[in-house]
Structure formats: structure tokens, C-alpha cells
Amino acid sequence: EPEVTQTPSHQVTQMGQEVILRCVPISNHLYFYWYRQILGQKVEFLVSFYNNEISEKSEIFDDQFSVERPDGSNFTLKIRSTKLEDSAMYFCASGRGSNEQFFGPGTRLTVL
Amino acid sequence: AQKITQTQPGMFVQEKEAVTLDCTYDTSDPSYGLFWYKQPSSGEMIFLIYQGSYDQQNATEGRYSLNFQKARKSANLVISASQLGDSAMYFCAMREGNTGANSKLTFGKGITLSVRP
Numbered sequence A: 001e002p003e004v005t006q007t008p009s010h011q012v013t014q015m016g017q018e019v020i021l022r023c024v025p026i027s028n029h030l031y032f033y034w035y036r037q038i039l040g041q042k043v044e045f046l047v048s049f050y051n052n053e054i055s056e057k058s059e060i061f062d063d064q065f066s067v068e069r070p071d072g073s074n075f076t077l078k079i080r081s082t083k084l085e086d087s088a089m090y091f092c093a094s095g096r097g098s099n100e101q102f103f104g105p106g107t108r109l110t111v112l
Numbered sequence B: 001a002q003k004i005t006q007t008q009p010g011m012f013v014q015e016k017e018a019v020t021l022d023c024t025y026d027t028s029d030p031s032y033g034l035f036w037y038k039q040p041s042s043g044e045m046i047f048l049i050y051q052g053s054y055d056q057q058n059a060t061e062g063r064y065s066l067n068f069q070k071a072r073k074s075a076n077l078v079i080s081a082s083q084l085g086d087s088a089m090y091f092c093a094m095r096e097g098n099t100g101a102n103s104k105l106t107f108g109k110g111i112t113l114s115v116r117p
Helices: none
Strands: A004-005 A011-012 A017-022 A029-035 A043-049 A053-057 A063-068 A075-079 A086-094 A109-110 B011-014 B019-021 B032-039 B047-054 B064-069 B074-080 B086-094 B105-107 B111-116
Touching: A004 A086, A011 A017, A017 A029, A017 A053, A029 B086, A043 A063, A043 A075, A043 B105, A075 A086, B011 B019, B019 B111, B032 B064, B032 B074, B047 B064, B047 B074, B074 B086
Parallel strands: A011 A109, B011 B111
Antiparallel strands: A004 A017, A017 A075, A029 A043, A029 A086, A043 A053, A063 A075, A086 A109, B019 B074, B032 B047, B032 B086, B064 B074, B086 B105, B086 B111
């Protein structure tokens, strides 16, 4: 069964460094999302992406964040200058319509 | 007001018994969808079941069913014949509107379920 994949599974970085989190959505899906979950807290929406552009973003998704679909398969989240409070699990999700969102296994980001 | 409310403390259930996990929601949008996800200790988010606001029947997926009471704005997850592997955190989430491009999910705080052998 096809699934969303994410790499790396764990990323450790120094504060102020740039990180790129990678996702490969399910191949026939059209809608892509990033969420994050700070340890012990609920899952928060970051951004949705459709037709090669951002369709919606949250207040969390400020100028330090960007997303890209550089080719037909990858979907990336870039954080330009990481802060301690960016430490979280980042989930990519994809779906074919409004009634489904399948999540990847997540990337645990630790900012030191 | 919270859009998704999950207020149960940690839940315990005996193996092979059924359990209901509560979720209430708040929206003024007539078109919305409700999702349940399971998050085991390994951290991944596993999709379990979906209910659309216009669906006439309650959703079912194997041992999972959704008790959708629209007037009460509740969407409780029922797990029948609990298994040890059901021990996990369970999240209820809502999508408002009906377009895939604007389908952000708003999550509740989650409920921890422990299945006892």
C-alpha cells in the first residue's frame, strides 16, 4: 500500500542553522500539508500546498519557513534560521481531496 | 472556543471489550469533515476513519466506527474488540469547508488509551 515517506527521521541542528525536511507524498495525491507537534502537545497546521502554490498557511508559518515541490515527487519544508522553539515533530501529509489526509512518519527536529 | 474538544483523561479498557473515545466540535460551517488518527508511542499518525458532515450513515472501518451526532456536535470513536496494539494516543480532528486546497485540520489534544490484557 502506498504511503507518505519523510527523511530524515531525526535531525539535530544548531540554532540559527537552516534545515530542509523532505517528504515524498503518495504519487497520485494533489494536496500536500505540513504540520508540527511540539512534544506532548497537539498537532498544529503549518501550511497547505496545491497546484504548485501555497493555498493556506498558519500564523506559525512566518518568513522563516518556506515550502517547495522541486520535482514531481518531493515536497520540502525549509526553516531558514532555526530557533530553539522550532524543536518538534514535523509531519507531512497528502490527500486526493478534502476527505483524506495521510500522514508520513514524521521528522523529529531538535534545535540545540 | 475550542474547535475540537477531547476531555477524557487517560482511558483504560480490557482486551476484547469495546471502548468509546469522545470528541465534540464547534463550527458554524455547514460543510466539514471529522477525522480520527491513532498515534502509537513510535510517533507516527495513522489515519483511522473519516465522517463528512453530509454523510447520512455513520462511518465504519473494520473495528472502528464513528458515532456521529450532528445536533450534539459530537463524533465519538468506537473501537470494538480492543487489542493490546490499540494502546496509543487518539486524536480527533476537523476540516472546515469542502475544498481539498483549504483542508487544514484542527486537532484536539488527544486521548490516551491503554488496553489491559
